Amino acid sequence: MTSAVTTDTSARPGYGALLRTPGALGFVLPGFAARLPFGMLTISILLLVQHTTGSYASAGIVSAVTGISMALSAPVMGKFTDRHGQSAVLVPVVLAHAAAVAALVTLALLDAPLWALALSAVPTGASVPQVGPMVRARWTARLEGSPLLPTAAAFESVTDEFTFVVGPVLATALCTGVHPAAGLTAEAALTLLGGLVFAARRATQPEVHPAAATGEKHASALSYAGLRVLIAAFLGIGAVFGGMQVSLAAFSNEIGNPGANGLLYGVFAAGNMIAGIACGAIAWKIGPRRRLLLGYAGLTVAASVLWTAHSAILLGALGLLVGLCIAPALITGYTMVESLVPAHTRTEAFTWLTGAVAFGQAVAVIAAGRLTDAHGSSYGFLVPMAGTVLALATLLALRSKLAPKAPTRIINSSAPADEHGPQADERGMGHRVPVTVD
Numbered sequence: 001m002t003s004a005v006t007t008d009t010s011a012r013p014g015y016g017a018l019l020r021t022p023g024a025l026g027f028v029l030p031g032f033a034a035r036l037p038f039g040m041l042t043i044s045i046l047l048l049v050q051h052t053t054g055s056y057a058s059a060g061i062v063s064a065v066t067g068i069s070m071a072l073s074a075p076v077m078g079k080f081t082d083r084h085g086q087s088a089v090l091v092p093v094v095l096a097h098a099a100a101v102a103a104l105v106t107l108a109l110l111d112a113p114l115w116a117l118a119l120s121a122v123p124t125g126a127s128v129p130q131v132g133p134m135v136r137a138r139w140t141a142r143l144e145g146s147p148l149l150p151t152a153a154a155f156e157s158v159t160d161e162f163t164f165v166v167g168p169v170l171a172t173a174l175c176t177g178v179h180p181a182a183g184l185t186a187e188a189a190l191t192l193l194g195g196l197v198f199a200a201r202r203a204t205q206p207e208v209h210p211a212a213a214t215g216e217k218h219a220s221a222l223s224y225a226g227l228r229v230l231i232a233a234f235l236g237i238g239a240v241f242g243g244m245q246v247s248l249a250a251f252s253n254e255i256g257n258p259g260a261n262g263l264l265y266g267v268f269a270a271g272n273m274i275a276g277i278a279c280g281a282i283a284w285k286i287g288p289r290r291r292l293l294l295g296y297a298g299l300t301v302a303a304s305v306l307w308t309a310h311s312a313i314l315l316g317a318l319g320l321l322v323g324l325c326i327a328p329a330l331i332t333g334y335t336m337v338e339s340l341v342p343a344h345t346r347t348e349a350f351t352w353l354t355g356a357v358a359f360g361q362a363v364a365v366i367a368a369g370r371l372t373d374a375h376g377s378s379y380g381f382l383v384p385m386a387g388t389v390l391a392l393a394t395l396l397a398l399r400s401k402l403a404p405k406a407p408t409r410i411i412n413s414s415a416p417a418d419e420h421g422p423q424a425d426e427r428g429m430g431h432r433v434p435v436t437v438d
Contacts, residue, residue, distance in 0.1 A: 018151045021142055023204040030201065031135040032159060034094075034194030037187040039167020041128065042067060044175060044183030045104070049117060051180040052108045058117075060369070064362050065118045069125030071359035077130050078351030079220065082344055085208045086134050087199040094195035097127035101188035105181045129195050132160060133350030140338050140346055141206040150279070150288075153335040157327055158276040164269060206347070221349040225401040226340035230333050231356045232394040233296060237330060238360020239387025240303055240322065244268055245361075246368035247306070247380035251315060254377055260312055267316045271323025279331050288336050289402045295328035296395055300388040306381035322384070339404030360387060 019025060042063045049059035081089045100123040107120050139152035171183035221227055244265065252261040302322045309315035333353065341349045364383045372380035395402075 015151065015155060018148050018155060021148070023142070023201075024139075027135060027138050027198060027201045027204050030194055030197040031131055032163075032194075033190060034129065034131040034198045035135070035159070036163050036167055036170075036194070037191045038128065038132070039163040040171040040183060040187040040190075041124075043168045044171045044187055045121070045124075047172065047175040048105070048108050048180045048184055051175075052111060053114070058114050060365075061114065062117045062121045064365065065121040066125035067358055067362040069122045070128045071355040071362065073126035074128075074130050074133075074351040074355035074358070075222070075348055078133055078348035079345075081130070081134065081137075081347040081351075083208070086137075086205045086347075087202055090129055090131075090134070090195050090199040093127055093129045094192050094199075096123070097129060098188045098192045100124040100127050101184055105184050109181060129191060130347075130351045130354065131195065131198060132156065133347055133354055134198070136334060136337075136350045137206050137347040138204050141343070142204065144338065144343075149338060150331065150335050153331045154276050154279040154327070156334065157279075157331045158273050162273065206343070221341050221345035221352060224341045224345075224349075225398070226336070226403075227349050227352060229395060229398045229401045230336065230340070231352055232398075233292070233329065233333055233391050234353045234356035235360035236296075236387040236391025237299075237326060238357040238362075239364040239391075240299070240326065240384040241357065242361035242364025243368045243380060243383035243387070244306075244319065244322070246365055246372060247377045247383070248315075248319070250372040250377035250380055251309075251312075255312060257312070264312065264316055264319055268319035268323045271320040272327050273323075275324040275327035276331060279328055288332050288339075289399065292329060292332040292336065292402070293395060293399060295325065295332060296388070296392050299325035299329050300385075300392045303384040303388045306384060307378045309381075310378075336402065336404075340402070 019028070045066055046059045046063045049055075049062045053059065077089060077093065100120070104117065104120040104124050107116055112120075136153070136156055139156070140149065143149045143152055171187065174182035174186055248264045248268070249258075249261045252258050252264065299322065302318065302325045306315070306318055306322065309318050334350070337346055337349045337353070364387060368380040368383040371382065
């Protein structure tokens with residue numbers, strides 16, 4: 001198992017120092033291979049089902065069922081991971097996912113009815129391995145108390161965004177250039193191989209906290225109020241992703257240039273990546289709670305003006321701005337998990353946040369789709385605005401829940417007793433003063 005790494009707190013946090021963390025490359029590289037398929041799954045299903053049924057509506061239903069199933073199962077998988085260890089959960093999950101994808105591909109190629117495809121999508125989504133949260137849990141365990149922890153969160157955000165840029169491109173190329181089922185086949189193969197290699201790297205796994213072994217009954221990560229507030233924030237971020245996907249595609253069709261969709265979404269994703277890289281290189285002087293509130297306020301303002309864009313250039317500029325604002329909020333939220341939930345529930349906590357993004361995205365896709373069909377892309381862009389406004393209101397109203405438990409500092413007892421006042425320790429051994437963390 002792993003232990004926290006001691007780091008020179010005077011050093012400027014950087015990606016070089018992060019990747020020199022003992023054992024880091026051993027889980028970062030296979031972790032990337034295992035999570036790249038995450039960006040391939042829904043687009044591969046969409047292209048395969050549309051090819052076999054001739055209906056984008058049917059393909060969208062199967063893709064949405066997959067996403068919702070994954071969002072609902074992710075926290076359960078995270079809880080089992082905290083209790084039994086990453087390898088014990090990951091190995092059977094990747095095997096089950098490969099089998100579920102094989103079943104879905106077979107049904108699609110046999111022209112199975114929509115209900116059968118949707119039913120098959122349930123285990124396909126439920127068995128998506130939560131490698132991203134597992135990697136984050138390894139970083140948190142290795143870097144607990146280190147100034148490199150925000151850098152690790154930024155690195156993971158950039159990695160996630162990179163998979164969402166490269167994954168759909170790779171899946172589309174395979175489905176259109178090789179075979180309609182090639183994208184899903186490659187997704188299952190990468191998940192299986194990458195997941196097994198990642199699971200084999202046992203030395204850097206976080207400590208297992210089985211309740212049965214200690215006689216304790218561990219509370220779910222969801223029982224901590226701070227995490228519930230972060231979930232609301234991440235639902236809003238998911239609404240941005242889902243609303244942008246649908247509305248950008250609709251806008252591109254409206255201007256008579258469907259190919260512009262890839263460019264516009266690429267600019268949006270590039271903004272997220274650029275901001276993520278920058279966030280990891282900055283030595284922050286303000287606390288994470290304040291960073292989250294400021295970052296989310298910026299995201300809300302940026303998302304609230306998307307509906308006003310009536311040209312591709314303006315929409316590209318606004319999309320870039322939204323992308324630049326997402327990363328600070330996303331990274332800070334993941335970083336705050338360390339101080340809001342105990343170590344034995346962190347993987348579950350990360351999966352709740354990942355699932356919140358996926359669920360918010362799925363709901364936003366449905367809402368934005370209905371609005372764009374009825375009124376056009378401008379109305380679809382109201383979904384990111386609504387999602388971020390509601391989430392920001394929740395953050396502001398419940399911001400006190402995001403404060404970590406204040407540590408204590410022992411004051412030397414050699415100081416005069418009357419200097420300490422009524423807080424002085426009765427035994428003359430000094431006293432404890434709360435240290436406020438914002």
